[in-house]
Amino acid sequence: MRNRISLLGATLLVGSWCQAFLVHPNHRSRQTRLLAEKLNKGFNLLELAGGLVPQGVIVQTVSESWKLAWKTMMVELAPQDDKGNYQRPSYSFSSAPPLDLEQGTYHLYVGNPCPWCQRTLLALLYLQLDDRISVTRLQENPKQASRGGWIFSATQPDRLFGGCRDLRELYETLSPGFQGRCTAPLLVNVRSQTIVSNESSEIVQLLNDAAQKKHGVDSPKNLYPEEKRREVDEINDWVYNLINNGVYRCGFATTQSAYNQASSDVREGLDRCNRILSSNRYLCGDQFTVADLRLLPTIVRFDGAYAPLFRAAGGHTRIRDYPHLHVWLQRCWKEHPAVSQSIDLADACASYFAQLFPLNPSGIVPSPPVTAKLLGLEDE
Numbered sequence: 001m002r003n004r005i006s007l008l009g010a011t012l013l014v015g016s017w018c019q020a021f022l023v024h025p026n027h028r029s030r031q032t033r034l035l036a037e038k039l040n041k042g043f044n045l046l047e048l049a050g051g052l053v054p055q056g057v058i059v060q061t062v063s064e065s066w067k068l069a070w071k072t073m074m075v076e077l078a079p080q081d082d083k084g085n086y087q088r089p090s091y092s093f094s095s096a097p098p099l100d101l102e103q104g105t106y107h108l109y110v111g112n113p114c115p116w117c118q119r120t121l122l123a124l125l126y127l128q129l130d131d132r133i134s135v136t137r138l139q140e141n142p143k144q145a146s147r148g149g150w151i152f153s154a155t156q157p158d159r160l161f162g163g164c165r166d167l168r169e170l171y172e173t174l175s176p177g178f179q180g181r182c183t184a185p186l187l188v189n190v191r192s193q194t195i196v197s198n199e200s201s202e203i204v205q206l207l208n209d210a211a212q213k214k215h216g217v218d219s220p221k222n223l224y225p226e227e228k229r230r231e232v233d234e235i236n237d238w239v240y241n242l243i244n245n246g247v248y249r250c251g252f253a254t255t256q257s258a259y260n261q262a263s264s265d266v267r268e269g270l271d272r273c274n275r276i277l278s279s280n281r282y283l284c285g286d287q288f289t290v291a292d293l294r295l296l297p298t299i300v301r302f303d304g305a306y307a308p309l310f311r312a313a314g315g316h317t318r319i320r321d322y323p324h325l326h327v328w329l330q331r332c333w334k335e336h337p338a339v340s341q342s343i344d345l346a347d348a349c350a351s352y353f354a355q356l357f358p359l360n361p362s363g364i365v366p367s368p369p370v371t372a373k374l375l376g377l378e379d380e
Contacts, residue, residue: 084255085262086248096187096196099210101132106196107160108203109167109186111138111150113351115244115297116200118342120185122293123204125338127211127221138167138184140351148182149355160190171195204290223290231284235276235291242269244298251310251359259311266313270322277324281331292332296339299329304349304374308366309359320376333375345371 079087099106108124110117124130139153147168158164161173168182174195187196187203197203208223215221224232242265249262273295276283283291298306302319306312320326333339353365371377 080252080254084253084258086252086258088245088248096202096206098213099133099196099206101129101210101214103132104134105189105191106133107188107190108133108135109138109150109170109184109188110135111140111184112344113140113348113355114184115301116183117185118297118300119200119294120187120203120207122296122338122342123207123223123290125341126288126293126336127207127215127223129207129211129214132210132214133207140355142355150182150184161193201294204293208290220287223288223293225287225289228284228287228289232289232291235283236294238272239269239291239295242266242272243295247298247302247306247310247312250312251306251356263311263313267317270313270317270319270325273328274322274325277328282328288332288336292328296329296332297343299325300333300339300343300345300375301348301352304345305352309352309356326376329375330377333377340371345374349374 081087108120110121112118121135124133124135136152136156136158138150138156140149141151142149145151145166145168148166150167152158152165158170161170164170164173166182167184167186170186170188171178171182174188174193183198185200185203186198187206188194189196197206205224212219212222246262246266246269250259250266253259253262273283280286282288283295299319302312307315307317319329350365353360354363357363
């Protein structure tokens with residue numbers, strides 16, 4: 001740590017010296033001054049240090065100091081183990097009782113950029129429960145949020161619990177003393193003013209169970225049919241490890257070895273999906289199940305965010321490189337309106353670049369292609 005502090009101090013010292021050198025009138029010709037007025041060269045370290053400070057020292061000092069600051073922010077953003085692997089935290093509540101679906105009892109909070117939120121909103125819309133359970137779409141704004149990143153927007157303010165400004169205030173209202181991360185999705189019981197669950201998988205299961213009571217166990221919209229449960233569970237397990245969480249392990253890795261393993265895992269997961277879908281319409285046969293629902297939010301965001309920003313699967317991979325998986329994505333988007341209704345894709349992809357500043361310090365957001373082009377729908 002002492003060496004790192006010394007490097008940071010050296011950077012500031014060299015920068016200050018060069019800045020003073022640049023502005024001192026004795027060291028600047030008229031031509032140099034005119035050029036400096038037109039160009040912003042920062043401290044101009046490499047040109048001005050010259051023979052006084054070797055270039056290698058400057059480059060290494062700045063590089064190490066920048067890397068130290070980046071790693072510090074990455075650990076704050078995404079907890080790491082001692083090998084630089086991202087470790088997803090969990091702050092779920094205890095198992096929730098079945099939902100009774102009395103209108104006005106439950107409310108779901110989601111954020112558009114988050115794939116875990118899209119899971120729950122997609123399930124709600126696909127299962128046609130949006131007439132029983134209301135929804136608030138939160139705005140992602142870490143600068144205004146007091147903890148986490150979710151705030152209530154002017155267009156969708158908190159009207160249920162006293163005008164909370166952000167999700168932290170809502171958590172503290174419903175669960176006083178809560179110390180974990182204030183995450184979405186969040187399903188709450190409005191009548192009892194309690195948190196039902198903040199775990200997306202559990203919320204999806206609760207919604208599916210409630211839908212079967214509403215529509216009947218023979219409903220074609222059963223996401224978790226009895227005869228496919230073992231197969232669904234097996235696929236869910238490796239899809240989560242290799243793909244859903246794998247893309248985040250790529251983006252939040254802080255060592256080369258951690259990134260290499262995560263990137264390899266993502267490629268393996270995409271290959272496995274592509275092989276399955278070469279002979280199936282969906283991951284578990286001809287029926288859209290929770291396995292498809294859990295994979296979709298990651299695949300929808302892959303080309304627009306996870307490949308270019310997280311460098312998932314190498315950074316150059318695109319979903320259309322997996323033809324059967326690509327056809328599956330197009331099928332889900334076109335045949336199930338709930339998929340497109342559950343996400344603003346351009347906004348979601350832009351949010352990754354704008355909000356995850358340790359991964360994109362400039363804050364520059366790529367000009368996004370239209371959704372049809374991003375998903376390859378214009379090829380048909």
